[in-house]
Structures are given as C-alpha cells and as structure tokens.
Amino acid sequence: MSVSRRKTLALLGGGLIVAATASAGTFLATRTPEKALKPWSNAGGYEDPRLFALSYALLAPNPHNRQPWLIELTDKNAFRLHRDPARDLPHTDPYHRQIFIGLGCFLEQMAIAARPKGFSAEISLFPEGADGPVADVVLVERADSDPLGAHMMSRRSCKEPFQDTPVTAAMTADLKTYGTVWTNPADVETIKDLTWQAWLTEMNTHRTLKESVDLMRFGKEEINANPDGIDLGGPFLESLMVAGLLTKDSQLDPESTGFQEGVKMYQAMLHATPAYISLTTPANTRPDQIEAGRRWLRLNLETTRLGLALHPVSQALQEFDEMAPHHAEAHRLLAKPGETVQMLGRLGFGPQTARTPRWPLETRMMNG
Structure with a gap:
C-alpha cells in the first residue's frame, strides 16, 4: 500500500509540513524504489x-502483499506451486484462507499470461492433499488468447476515495459473472458501516495492528530491501520520516495524533464508496478458496477494462476472535445459508495509483 501526499496531510492533521531545502529536494527526488518495481x-x-x-503471475494481488508463492520447476513446461509458510499472516488470517485466495490469484494470472506464448495451463490442485503442494501445472500448446490479459499491467488496488458517481447498470451486469454487486443506497450504507466497524476492530486489536505495522516498509531503502508488505515511500513521506514524524511507534499508538488522524482519513475513504461487490463460494475448502482467488483476479482485470476502481475491504471476513460479530454479520448480509463470503470490495471511480513492489521472480524459485 503506497500512501499518497493527501493521506499524509490528513495524518498530520494540518500540522507541521517539512520544507525541503534545495539539497534536500535533490535527495527526495531520487526516492522511487526502482529496484523493488523492476x-x-x-x-x-x-x-x-x-x-x-x-x-506476470507474481504481479497478482495478494493479502498484505506477502507474495506467498514458491515455484519448483519440474518437467519440461511444468512446475509445482508451493505456499511459503514464512509469508503467513497468523493473527489476521489464522486459517490461511486469505493466503490461499492470493495463491488463486497467482494461478489465474499465470494461466492468462501463458496464452500469448501459445500455451494453456492445466492445473491440478493439491496433488498430495490439502496440506501439500498447492498445484501442479503443465503448459500445453494452445493457440488462443484471453482478452483480459491486456489489462494485467494496468491493474491496481485503489486505496483512495472514489468519486460520487454511480456504477452504471451496464457495468453491474458485466460484473455479475464474478459476484454480487451492491448498488442499492440502503445496502451500500449498511455495508459501509460493516466495513468501518470491522476496520476499527482490526486497528484496535493490538496483535492484528502490530502484524500490519511490522510489515510496513519505511522509505526507499527498506522497500528495496524487502519489496513486500505495506510500502510507505515517495518524496513527501520520506521527508516526514527524516523529520521523525512518521514512525512505526506512532503507528502502533492509538493515542497518538498520527493514529487518530489516520482513522479519520480511512473513515473518509471508506465512506466515499458508491458500490460494493462480494464473492461467495458454496463451502470453504482449499479448492473453494483457490477458485475465489481466480475469480477475484479476473474481477480485477474486468474492472480495469471497464475503467472502474476496486479495493478489497475484507476485514469483516477475517477469522480472529474479536472479529467474530462482524464475520457473522457479513455472512448474514452477503451470503446464502451455508455459503462462505470470500472477498468484499469497494467499487467506484478512482485515480490510477502506483505499482506495488514485488520480489524478483528468481527469489521465488526453489530451483532453476
């Protein structure tokens, strides 16, 4: 997650703004983490x-940008996908449901990207059972393409306020392939309140807040060294870091001015939302979670094609104890009996946002 200048101004609550000197300006102008974006x-x-x-697959969306995939090359045109347990989120995702959704996103983007090379992906899930490797993949020759592939490089998760512009009926019809679109004003207001209360619960539960803060990467050097987690970089933010105004300690202290102003900022963002989309599955098995991830990836590409912004707001779907009331309410509102709500996202019209750092492909390979 990159934080914009607008957001940081909100965090400071109109307080001290760092004025860069000419020499500082030269320093700050070079703060893009090019290595992490390579x-x-x-x-x-x-x-x-x-x-x-x-x-291309490693550019797929995934929870907290943990990039939980490991690749083992096997036979010619074949590989095995593993989950990297070092990338788990034990406090916000204790049963690894979100991690497996991210792995589903990875598999779907890989399958789409193989098509221009003349291959389709034959995917065999959990070849050694649910506790073993995630998938065996064989690329077989096939001369066609997936039109959504044209949008992989433009896809973003837009963590900004959306315009006060309705999502059109035609767009809603296109998106129903992927999930349930919520545009009725009363439904939208109810879901807004759910997402806000769930976010507050995550932020005010120390261990879940700390899990996120521990994954914050402050400035170009940290982002380049660890191009995962929550990236906080760019000239303006780095000027605040240099001044000591943006620190991990302040982000962990609910009584700090920075934390309180951040709450106000996030509330404004969540409430600037004209529509939502929810994705459900019949059950909650590992294959269900992978399928949800594949569908979420295609939804991301479809919204990009339509010129819509999409932002996951799935805190209410997390399975730690303090979230249980919101989890139950989300399922009452968004699912039929017996179904599992796997993803919930804000829909609307927002700005194009920056690319998210990634580990190089070679670092996610077990061999080859």
Missing part, C-alpha cells in the same frame, strides 16, 4: 514459457 518492467522478458507466465 519485476513490473521485467514481466514477459523470458523465453521459457513457464518463466514468461510466472513473471
């Missing part, structure tokens, strides 16, 4: 069809 420009730069497809 996987975006490297995507598609491989002759091996597996590496070609995987170089």
Whole structure:
C-alpha cells in the first residue's frame, strides 16, 4: 500500500509540513524504489514459457502483499506451486484462507499470461492433499488468447476515495459473472458501516495492528530491501520520516495524533464508496478458496477494462476472535445459508495509483 501526499496531510492533521531545502529536494527526488518495481518492467522478458507466465503471475494481488508463492520447476513446461509458510499472516488470517485466495490469484494470472506464448495451463490442485503442494501445472500448446490479459499491467488496488458517481447498470451486469454487486443506497450504507466497524476492530486489536505495522516498509531503502508488505515511500513521506514524524511507534499508538488522524482519513475513504461487490463460494475448502482467488483476479482485470476502481475491504471476513460479530454479520448480509463470503470490495471511480513492489521472480524459485 503506497500512501499518497493527501493521506499524509490528513495524518498530520494540518500540522507541521517539512520544507525541503534545495539539497534536500535533490535527495527526495531520487526516492522511487526502482529496484523493488523492476519485476513490473521485467514481466514477459523470458523465453521459457513457464518463466514468461510466472513473471506476470507474481504481479497478482495478494493479502498484505506477502507474495506467498514458491515455484519448483519440474518437467519440461511444468512446475509445482508451493505456499511459503514464512509469508503467513497468523493473527489476521489464522486459517490461511486469505493466503490461499492470493495463491488463486497467482494461478489465474499465470494461466492468462501463458496464452500469448501459445500455451494453456492445466492445473491440478493439491496433488498430495490439502496440506501439500498447492498445484501442479503443465503448459500445453494452445493457440488462443484471453482478452483480459491486456489489462494485467494496468491493474491496481485503489486505496483512495472514489468519486460520487454511480456504477452504471451496464457495468453491474458485466460484473455479475464474478459476484454480487451492491448498488442499492440502503445496502451500500449498511455495508459501509460493516466495513468501518470491522476496520476499527482490526486497528484496535493490538496483535492484528502490530502484524500490519511490522510489515510496513519505511522509505526507499527498506522497500528495496524487502519489496513486500505495506510500502510507505515517495518524496513527501520520506521527508516526514527524516523529520521523525512518521514512525512505526506512532503507528502502533492509538493515542497518538498520527493514529487518530489516520482513522479519520480511512473513515473518509471508506465512506466515499458508491458500490460494493462480494464473492461467495458454496463451502470453504482449499479448492473453494483457490477458485475465489481466480475469480477475484479476473474481477480485477474486468474492472480495469471497464475503467472502474476496486479495493478489497475484507476485514469483516477475517477469522480472529474479536472479529467474530462482524464475520457473522457479513455472512448474514452477503451470503446464502451455508455459503462462505470470500472477498468484499469497494467499487467506484478512482485515480490510477502506483505499482506495488514485488520480489524478483528468481527469489521465488526453489530451483532453476
């Protein structure tokens, strides 16, 4: 998550703004973490069809940008996908449901990206059972393409306020393939309140807040060294870090001015939402979670095609104890009896946001 200048002004509550001198300005102008963003420009730069497809797959959305995938090359045009347990989120995702949704996003983007090379992906889930490898994948020759592939490089999760513009009926009809679209004003207001109360619960539960704060990467050097988690960078934010106004300690203290102003900022963002979309599955098995991730990835690409912004707000779906009342309410509102709500997202019209850092493909390979 990159934090914009507008957001940081909100965090400061109109307080001290750092004025850069000419020399400081030169320093700050070079603060883009180019190394951490290099996987975006490297995507598609491989002759091996597996590496070609995987170089796009690693750009897929995933929880807290943990990038929980590990790749083992096996036979020719084949590989095995593993979950990296070092990337788990034990407090906000104790049963790894969100992690497996992220792995589903990875698999779907890989399958889409293989098509321009003339291959389709045959995916066998959990070849050794639910506790083993996630999938075996074989690329087989097939001469066609997926039109959503054209939007992989433009896809973002937009964590900004949306315009006060309705999502059209035509767009809603297009999106019903992926989930239930909520545009009725009364429904929208009810879901807004749910997402706000759930966010407050996560932020006011120390261990879940700390899990996020521990994953914050402050400034260019930290982002380049660890291009995962929640990236806080750019010239303006780094000027605040240099001044000591933006620190991990302040983000962990609910009594601090920065924390309280951040709450106000997030509330404003959540309430600037004209519509939502929810994705459910019949049950909550590992294959259900993978399927939800594949569908969420395609929804991301479809909203990009339509010019819509999409932002996951799935805190109410988390399964730690303090979230239980919101989890139950989310299922009462958004699912039929027996179904599991796997994802909930804000829909609307928002600005194009920056690319998110990624680990290079080579660092996510177990061999080869």
